[in-house]
Amino acid sequence: MAVEARAGDEFDVAVVGGGLVGIATAWGLSREGCRVVILDEGDRAVRASRGNFALVWVQSKGLGLAPYAGWTIRSSNAWRGFSDLLKQETGLDVSFQRPGGFHLCLSEKELEARANVLKRLHNQPGIVDYKTQILTHDQVKAMLPDIGPEVVGGSFCELDGHVNSLRLFRTLHAALNARGVAYRPSHRVENIVREGGEFRLTTTQGEVRAAKVALAAGNANMRLAPMVGLDCPMRPERGQIVVTERLRPFLNHPVVTLRQTDEGTVMIGDSKEESVDPSGLTIGVSATEAERAVRQFPLLANVNVVRTWSAIRVMTQDGFPIYDESQTHPGAFTVCCHSGVTLAANHALTIAPMIARGALDASLVAPFSARRFHVQAAG
Amino acid sequence: MFKRLADKGPAIAITVDGKTVNARAGDTVAAALLAAGIDHCRTTPVTGAPRAPYCLMGVCFDCLVTVDGVGSRQGCLIPVRDGMKVETQLGRREAGR
Numbered sequence: 245m246a247v248e249a250r251a252g253d254e255f256d257v258a259v260v261g262g263g264l265v266g267i268a269t270a271w272g273l274s275r276e277g278c279r280v281v282i283l284d285e286g287d288r289a290v291r292a293s294r295g296n297f298a299l300v301w302v303q304s305k306g307l308g309l310a311p312y313a314g315w316t317i318r319s320s321n322a323w324r325g326f327s328d329l330l331k332q333e334t335g336l337d338v339s340f341q342r343p344g345g346f347h348l349c350l351s352e353k354e355l356e357a358r359a360n361v362l363k364r365l366h367n368q369p370g371i372v373d374y375k376t377q378i379l380t381h382d383q384v385k386a387m388l389p390d391i392g393p394e395v396v397g398g399s400f401c402e403l404d405g406h407v408n409s410l411r412l413f414r415t416l417h418a419a420l421n422a423r424g425v426a427y428r429p430s431h432r433v434e435n436i437v438r439e440g441g442e443f444r445l446t447t448t449q450g451e452v453r454a455a456k457v458a459l460a461a462g463n464a465n466m467r468l469a470p471m472v473g474l475d476c477p478m479r480p481e482r483g484q485i486v487v488t489e490r491l492r493p494f495l496n497h498p499v500v501t502l503r504q505t506d507e508g509t510v511m512i513g514d515s516k517e518e519s520v521d522p523s524g525l526t527i528g529v530s531a532t533e534a535e536r537a538v539r540q541f542p543l544l545a546n547v548n549v550v551r552t553w554s555a556i557r558v559m560t561q562d563g564f565p566i567y568d569e570s571q572t573h574p575g576a577f578t579v580c581c582h583s584g585v586t587l588a589a590n591h592a593l594t595i596a597p598m599i600a601r602g603a604l605d606a607s608l609v610a611p612f613s614a615r616r617f618h619v620q621a622a623g
Numbered sequence: 624m625f626k627r628l629a630d631k632g633p634a635i636a637i638t639v640d641g642k643t644v645n646a647r648a649g650d651t652v653a654a655a656l657l658a659a660g661i662d663h664c665r666t667t668p669v670t671g672a673p674r675a676p677y678c679l680m681g682v683c684f685d686c687l688v689t690v691d692g693v694g695s696r697q698g699c700l701i702p703v704r705d706g707m708k709v710e711t712q713l714g715r716r717e718a719g720r
Binding site: 390489490491492494507508510541543544546547548 | 668669693695714715716717718719
């Protein structure tokens with residue numbers, strides 16, 4: 245029977261952050277038998293999990309840190325089982341599909357740059373086979389019949405997929421609720437201390453105690469990690485998305501900048517702006533996204549746009565995930581990454597069990613410690 | 624269900640799903656459909672539920688129809704024109720139409 249722990253109760257793990265990273269981790273911890281509390285901010289918080297593009301994406305991941313490619317593929321491979329488990333628990337289908345995905349190029353120069361990126365990626369020592377290939381216009385057209393004449397080619401990776409990420413968000417919360425996991429909104433964590441073998445978290449609504457702490461607060465990990473002797477350098481980035489009315493299915497594969505959802509809308513996105521107001525939106529960026537989308541798929545030219553939005557990406561300093569355990573505050577962990585949708589299966593099924601056991605498995609996640617940032621300058 | 628208060632304006636003819644429907648110049652497409660007793664002009668994209676013109680002022684988007692081959696037009700904002708071809712929009716719009 246599900247029993248929610250009451251205020252003042254002690255928990256095995258306090259997960260700080262109620263976005264996709266936090267709730268996937270919390271769900272995994274609950275499956276391991278932990279009593280979990282999720283401490284979230286209020287509705288005015290910057291919510292990356294509500295604004296994301298919903299790809300479960302492999303191609304391009306890992307240039308500069310080869311193990312990230314293997315880590316991403318591990319999650320991509322675990323995603324089907326993850327979504328099946330969620331469906332068994334909640335009856336909700338998050339519409340995970342892995343038909344393979346495209347990166348489309350609108351000039352020979354773009355295609356050459358794309359091929360070079362993939363070559364550099366594949367040439368890294370220890371890289372896993374990515375199954376990504378460069379295709380010509382005709383080869384792309386055979387799979388995406390509606391591309392325009394300006395698409396000179398692109399890259400295709402059979403491991404790429406997508407999901408209904410808002411439904412994933414709802415589904416995880418439904419599963420957590422059914423499991424009796426305590427979700428506490430409007431509990432912004434102000435301070436964390438370790439005392440008498442447990443953590444005391446000061447929130448805007450009182451103190452919460454837990455044996456362990458998992459920091460999954462996105463960009464706010466930068467503020468929280470030093471409280472438990474960890475480091476989590478972030479550089480928030482704004483992205484914008486344009487959404488069309490619902491259309492009959494015409495796109496059988498997601499494109500990195502454009503995908504058709506299970507309910508028919510087309511999402512157009514993938515812009516990147518740094519050092520900008522989280523609540524603003526740059527009209528010119530939306531216009532460029534729409535213009536490129538129409539060149540890729542001319543049939544979109546007269547389609548109605550029903551929504552646009554901007555959202556802040558969670559982005560570590562170098563773009564790769566950070567998983568750490570504190571040396572000074574045993575039992576404190578960071579779980580932080582950009583790709584909270586793609587890596588949700590790993591967070592639920594691989595990271596959460598490690599936290600439940602009390603130690604990260606170095607053979608899997610050592611490359612993702614923030615210690616990689618602590619390189620002394622040559623002097 | 625609806626009755627005209629006065630038959631003002633010259634009579635014109637449009638087609639709705641290929642059938643001739645009489646209207647008056649100055650009618651919106653939505654008004655002409657309602658006056659002709661047509662009880663729904665589209666079905667919704669996800670559940671396929673029937674929808675008819677509702678707010679008649681451009682806000683609710685329930686009167687979406689295909690007009691002269693262009694999908695998702697708001698019937699309440701478009702004046703009828705003699706010979707106009709209106710089609711019921713079934714579910715999701717087809718991109719390119």
